[in-house]
Amino acid sequence: MPRMVRIPLFTVRTPLMLVRFFGVRGSIPLSDLRIWQHGGNTPCVEVETPAGYRIILDGGTGLRALGQVPAWGSDAGPHHACCLLSHYHWDHIQGLPFFAPLYDPRNQIAFFGLPPENGAAMKSALQGQMLKPYFPVDLSALAAAQTFTAVESGRRWVLHDATIESERLHHPQGCLGFRIETECGVVVYATDNEPGDPLGDAMLRHLARDADVLICDAQYAPAMLEKRRGWGHSSWLEATAVAEAAHVRCLLLFHHDPDSDDTTIRRSVRLARERFPETWAAAEGLTVQCQTPLVTVCPTAPRIGPRVPARFPVRLRGRGADGVALDITGSLTNMTLKGTYVVAPEAFEEGSEIEVSWLDENAQETPMQGTVVRIDPGRENRNPGIGIALHVEIGFGGSEDAEVVSRHGVKASARRAVAHDEPGRIISALPGNAPQGK
Numbered sequence: 001m002p003r004m005v006r007i008p009l010f011t012v013r014t015p016l017m018l019v020r021f022f023g024v025r026g027s028i029p030l031s032d033l034r035i036w037q038h039g040g041n042t043p044c045v046e047v048e049t050p051a052g053y054r055i056i057l058d059g060g061t062g063l064r065a066l067g068q069v070p071a072w073g074s075d076a077g078p079h080h081a082c083c084l085l086s087h088y089h090w091d092h093i094q095g096l097p098f099f100a101p102l103y104d105p106r107n108q109i110a111f112f113g114l115p116p117e118n119g120a121a122m123k124s125a126l127q128g129q130m131l132k133p134y135f136p137v138d139l140s141a142l143a144a145a146q147t148f149t150a151v152e153s154g155r156r157w158v159l160h161d162a163t164i165e166s167e168r169l170h171h172p173q174g175c176l177g178f179r180i181e182t183e184c185g186v187v188v189y190a191t192d193n194e195p196g197d198p199l200g201d202a203m204l205r206h207l208a209r210d211a212d213v214l215i216c217d218a219q220y221a222p223a224m225l226e227k228r229r230g231w232g233h234s235s236w237l238e239a240t241a242v243a244e245a246a247h248v249r250c251l252l253l254f255h256h257d258p259d260s261d262d263t264t265i266r267r268s269v270r271l272a273r274e275r276f277p278e279t280w281a282a283a284e285g286l287t288v289q290c291q292t293p294l295v296t297v298c299p300t301a302p303r304i305g306p307r308v309p310a311r312f313p314v315r316l317r318g319r320g321a322d323g324v325a326l327d328i329t330g331s332l333t334n335m336t337l338k339g340t341y342v343v344a345p346e347a348f349e350e351g352s353e354i355e356v357s358w359l360d361e362n363a364q365e366t367p368m369q370g371t372v373v374r375i376d377p378g379r380e381n382r383n384p385g386i387g388i389a390l391h392v393e394i395g396f397g398g399s400e401d402a403e404v405v406s407r408h409g410v411k412a413s414a415r416r417a418v419a420h421d422e423p424g425r426i427i428s429a430l431p432g433n434a435p436q437g438k
């Protein structure tokens, strides 16, 4: 009989393991319009176990945003949680001084990580970044109760309803990968790893064995990996090889290179899917629900932003809900700087690529590429509504950035209308076929 957990009033939640991404960028935080779709914060992922225990994976700059979600607010506290640190490179710890729950004396955070290679204690390695002259606030301001436990490779330990396993990865100054097992499935976090070391490669495959979700270093394209041997990172191609060999259900490409814009990351996903179809790019705001044997990937709401009403015909080419190629005419009903919404006689497959063509008075087409991010059945005259995130190339400077211009004379200030999509639309449910009994 399924265990019922966290029952707020009369709502019963089905046991789930939730993975939420707050920072997915490698090496250095970025703020750049060309990466709005995936985000610029450095690694921070939260795993919520079926019983509601919160496990933070790495404390990169994404940790600041994690500390601001209502579930981490002071009203929802006190919080007892843990933070598993892969290693102590800046991109994995820089968010810690900005994690608001660390300043609340009622909270307890248990840190686990590799013993630092220079012999420093884990606590001093972490707090060193707050010493004078690097940081304005004294260490004593971090009033939450904190414990620091060094863990080695090959350890297994229990935290509430989760069993954690650690394995050493191949990375300068060392790094740990973590495997989190619960009654709802297995999530493996393996970032900052360079392939090519026979022992390291074997350990990573062992760590990822039969995982429902593998979050894997995929910083480079394969050619770039060869140029950057020794830097401690992997490629999307290597990530797919691990996912396949370890019988993983769902692969999340992670630790995106600072030089990889959204277009580059989308191209990597496209190529990776030719080898391992259930591949996604980790992105800020992305949530993965795990309820073995089902893994559900819920993207961000990429069409949030100023919205301009419109009404004109468009041609839509893509993959229908049953996987068959579709080429139909629909009606565009609104547009944002990042996407558009159309009503059409048939639905397209959520998560699939789609081409939207503007038709002008002379039936000339202006095609744009996009991804289907939501389907609303029966939106208009029983026809479905289709939300599409366009793969826009964002330029810099000039007034074009603030305007939406179409060849049909729809020209409007982007500030005129503001609306929001519903968050957390499900675009893929992956039935499992990996071996059972992990």
Ligand SMILES: [Zn+2]
Pocket: 026, 027, 089, 091, 092, 192, 255
């Ligand atoms: Zn890193």
Ligand SMILES: [Zn+2]
Pocket: 087, 089, 171, 192, 232
């Ligand atoms: Zn590193």
